[in-house]
Every structure is written in C-alpha cells, then in structure tokens.
Amino acid sequence: MAMDKLNVTITTPDKFFPPFKADSVSLVTAMGHIEILTHHADYLGNVEISEMTITNDGKVERFAVGGGALHVTERTNTVHLIVSSIETAEEIDAKRANEEKTKAETLLKAPLSENDHVKAEISLKKALNRLSVKDSL
Numbered sequence: 001m002a003m004d005k006l007n008v009t010i011t012t013p014d015k016f017f018p019p020f021k022a023d024s025v026s027l028v029t030a031m032g033h034i035e036i037l038t039h040h041a042d043y044l045g046n047v048e049i050s051e052m053t054i055t056n057d058g059k060v061e062r063f064a065v066g067g068g069a070l071h072v073t074e075r076t077n078t079v080h081l082i083v084s085s086i087e088t089a090e091e092i093d094a095k096r097a098n099e100e101k102t103k104a105e106t107l108l109k110a111p112l113s114e115n116d117h118v119k120a121e122i123s124l125k126k127a128l129n130r131l132s133v134k135d136s137l
Helices: 094-109 114-135
Strands: 006-011 020-022 024-029 032-037 043-056 059-073 078-083 086-088
Touching: 006 024, 020 043, 024 059, 032 043, 043 078, 043 114, 059 114, 094 114
Parallel strands: 006 078
Antiparallel strands: 006 020, 024 032, 024 043, 043 059, 059 078, 059 086
C-alpha cells in the first residue's frame, strides 16, 4: 500500500506554484514551530517570517517565507499556504539580502514614526531570514 502524501498548494501575489505532493511541511506559526504530516488535524493559523522546509521522498527543500496564512484540511490531506513572499534557498541573492539588512539596521538607528519603525523591523527580519535560509545550503 502506497504511503499517503500531503497535497500542497502555495499562493503568493507574484508566483505560481502548481499543486504538488509532499511527506511533510515544517514552518513557524504565531503559536510556534509546526510540522504537518499526513492526516494532520484541521488547522488555521498565521505563518511567521521564517524558514519553511518541505520534505518529499527524503529530499528536503528549504524556503524563506515572508509571512502569511496556513490552512490544513485533514479530510483531504491538504495544506494551503498563502504567503506574501517565498524563495528557495537557491533563489536568494545573498548580496541583496545583506544590503537590505544593512539598510534596515541603519533605518532603525534613526528617529522613525511608529509605522516606519515596524516596517523597518519587518524588513530586517525578512533579510535575516533570507540570509539564514541561504546559509543552510
């Protein structure tokens, strides 16, 4: 008997991912780290800016995720990810990520409105996440 697989869909504002199968999806939600395996209980949550790993047939692929939402449906073994951005480790431009990190750190040292401060913190978190995922290669 063949092992069940997760049916994974990823939606972003600017990338198309055809649905695919996976053994597990691991990422960070607002409630902490979660690993989704087949027949996971129904779940709905926020996805944090974090590394996401998708495992299929022993192959692990790492992604930098820019935050979003996650919906797991046990009945159909489906994981729906709606994220603001996603990059594979190979797609990440380390030079650009370092430049974004430096820019955000510089902004955070200056007097900023509360809104601009939050935006700079998010930019820094995304840059650090991208660098971390890139370094995992």
